[in-house]
Amino acid sequence: MKTIKLLSAIFIFAITFTSCTFEDEAISPYDTADQANGGIMYDKFWAAESDFDQTNTHLATLSAKGDFFRCKQCHGWDGLGNKGAYINRAPKTSRPNISGVNIYEMGQTKTAQQLFDALSKTAGRRSISTDLSTYNPTTGVIAEGDKMPNLTELLTDAQIWDLVKFMKEGMMDVTELYDATYTGTYPTGSIAISNVGKNGNATNGKNYYNSNCASCHGANGTTLLMEGMTVGKFTRTKANEVQHKVHYGQLGSPMKGAFSITTAQMKDLYKALANETDFPN
Ligand code: HEC
Numbered sequence: 001m002k003t004i005k006l007l008s009a010i011f012i013f014a015i016t017f018t019s020c021t022f023e024d025e026a027i028s029p030y031d032t033a034d035q036a037n038g039g040i041m042y043d044k045f046w047a048a049e050s051d052f053d054q055t056n057t058h059l060a061t062l063s064a065k066g067d068f069f070r071c072k073q074c075h076g077w078d079g080l081g082n083k084g085a086y087i088n089r090a091p092k093t094s095r096p097n098i099s100g101v102n103i104y105e106m107g108q109t110k111t112a113q114q115l116f117d118a119l120s121k122t123a124g125r126r127s128i129s130t131d132l133s134t135y136n137p138t139t140g141v142i143a144e145g146d147k148m149p150n151l152t153e154l155l156t157d158a159q160i161w162d163l164v165k166f167m168k169e170g171m172m173d174v175t176e177l178y179d180a181t182y183t184g185t186y187p188t189g190s191i192a193i194s195n196v197g198k199n200g201n202a203t204n205g206k207n208y209y210n211s212n213c214a215s216c217h218g219a220n221g222t223t224l225l226m227e228g229m230t231v232g233k234f235t236r237t238k239a240n241e242v243q244h245k246v247h248y249g250q251l252g253s254p255m256k257g258a259f260s261i262t263t264a265q266m267k268d269l270y271k272a273l274a275n276e277t278d279f280p281n
C-alpha cells in the first residue's frame with residue numbers, strides 16, 4: 001500500500017513538473033527581445049549603434065533617403081503621429097507626411113503578437129526598390145513615399161520583435177513628462193509645451209544630471225550647443241524629442257542611451273531642466 005502511494009505521489013509530481021517546465025514556461029521571442037536595440041532602431045534602424053548588418057546591400061539607399069525609413073519621422077518621437085508634436089512637420093521632397101496612427105496607444109493596447117503581425121504586414125507597404133526621387137508634395141506625387149516601408153525586406157524577425165518590445169515597454173508616455181496643447185490640424189497645426197517635468201522631483205533630477213550628463217554638457221548645460229541651444233533650452237523646446245535621446249542615445253555621437261531609465265527618473269530630469277536659472281537658455 002505504502003509503495004503504491006509513494007509511486008503515485010512521484011507520478012503526480014513528475015507530471016506537474018514536466019508540464020510546468022516544458023509547456024507553461026516556453027520562452028517566446030518577445031521574452032528574449034532587446035528593448036534597447038528596438039529603441040535605437042525606432043530612431044534609425046540601420047544605425048551603427050543598432051545590430052543592423054552594416055554590410056546590408058540596402059544601406060546606401062537607406063542613408064540617402066533616411067526620412068522615408070526612420071520610424072520616428074513618420075510616427076514622431078512621442079509616437080502620436082500627426083496629432084502629436086509633429087502636427088506641423090509638413091512634407092518636403094526629402095521627407096514624407098507624418099502618419100495618422102497613434103502607435104504609442106497601439107503599444108499599450110495590442111498584444112506583442114498583434115504588434116509583430118502589424119509590423120510584418122506586406123500588403124500596402126512600400127518596397128525598398130521604390131524610386132523615391134520623384135516624391136514631391138507640391139505636385140502631389142506622394143502616395144508611394146508616404147507608405148510604411150515593407151519591413152520584412154529589411155529586418156529580421158528578431159529585430160521586429162525588438163521593435164515590438166520597445167513599443168510595449170520602452171516608449172514613454174509623454175503626458176507623464178510635460179503638458180502639450182495642440183491647435184489646428186496637420187500639417188498647419190501647432191504645439192505649445194508647458195509644465196515640463198510636471199510634478200517631478202527637481203533635486204533628484206539635478207543629481208541625475210550631475211552624474212550622467214554634466215561631464216559632457218557642463219554643470220549648467222551650456223557647454224555643447226545643439227542647433228544653437230543649451231540642454232535646458234533644447235529640453236524646454238523639444239520635450240518630445242529629448243526623452244528618446246536620453247533613453248537611447250544621440251546616434252552618431254558619443255552620447256549613449258540610458259537604456260534602463262524609468263519614466264519617473266526622466267520626469268525628475270525634465271523637472272530639473274525646466275529651471276531656467278539652473279539651466280539657462
Ligand atoms: C514613410 C512613413 C513611415 C515609416 C518610415 C514608418 N511607418 Fe509605420 N506606418 C506608416 C503609415 C502610413 C501607417 C498606416 C498604414 C499601414 O499600416 O501601412 C503605418 C502603420 C504603422 C503601424 C500600425 C500597423 C497596423 O497594421 O495597424 C505600426 C505599429 C507602425 N507603423 C510602426 C512603425 C515602425 C516601428 C517603423 C520603423 C521601423 C515605422 N512604422 C516606419 C508610415 C510609416
Ligand code: HEC
Nearest residue numbers: 212213216217224225226231234242245246250253254255
Ligand atoms: C559622453 C558625452 C555625453 C553625455 C554623457 C551626454 N551627452 Fe548629450 N550629447 C552629447 C553630444 C556629443 C551630443 C551631440 C551634440 C551635437 O549635436 O552637436 C549630445 C546631444 C544631446 C542633446 C541634443 C539631441 C539632439 O537631438 O540634437 C540633448 C538634449 C542632450 N544631449 C542631453 C543630454 C542629457 C540630458 C544627458 C544626460 C542624461 C546627456 N545628454 C549625456 C554628449 C553627451
